[in-house]
Amino acid sequence: xxxxxxxxLRNLFQKDSATQTAAHLSQLVxxxxxxxxxxxxxxxxxxxxxxxxxxxxxxRVETTKNRAAVREKWLLPRIVAAGGLWxxxxxxxxxxxxxxxxxxxx
Numbered sequence: 196x197x198x199x200x201x202x203x204l205r206n207l208f209q210k211d212s213a214t215q216t217a218a219h220l221s222q223l224v225x226x227x228x229x230x231x232x233x234x235x236x237x238x239x240x241x242x243x244x245x246x247x248x249x250x251x252x253x254x255r256v257e258t259t260k261n262r263a264a265v266r267e268k269w270l271l272p273r274i275v276a277a278g279g280l281w282x283x284x285x286x287x288x289x290x291x292x293x294x295x296x297x298x299x300x301x
Contacts, residue, residue: 216263223259227252258285265298273299 227249234245262285265276277298280286286294 213263213266216259216266220256220259220263223252223256227256255288258288261285262289262294262298266301270299 230245230249230252234242234249237245261280265273265280268276277295280298281295
């Protein structure tokens with residue numbers, strides 16, 4: 196019974212590998228850069244919304260970088276860093292408690 200719960204926990208956190216995080220980060224950066232390029236050529240009535248969209252994706256890039264930095268730390272600093280990130284709204288666009296636990300465990 197104990198091995199089943201360990202396997203289910205392992206499956207819960209298996210998706211978060213460094214390569215997947217790096218790929219996700221590069222996709223976010225590429226999308227934000229694309230939105231920036233489009234906003235330069237867009238008509239004025241769309242430009243403000245595109246700038247807001249670019250800003251939100253740049254914020255997601257920073258959050259993803261911060262979460263990746265949390266995962267690279269040892270356990271105690273990881274707990275402190277995850278708590279600080281949570282207090283400053285770093286998990287705003289994430290799955291909340293599940294993301295915090297995922298960062299601490301993994």
